[in-house]
Amino acid sequence: MGDPFSELVTAVQPYQARKAYTCPGCDLSIPAGTGHLVVVPEFEPDMRRHWHRGCWYKEGRRRGSLAS
């Protein structure tokens, strides 16, 4: 097993965002047409999530502080 937090993070450009999503970081919507990030866990590819960029960076810092 590798890092349990190992994820593939892909940037979605505004023109690619055709649907609204809910960001798991802040529980607010990401409107269609907004650039954001898609995060797919390496070992659970069905668990893809759409995040605001800022929320994902905050999440990364939160996890970093948990790990240390």
Ligand SMILES: [Zn+2]
């Ligand atoms: Zn968010």
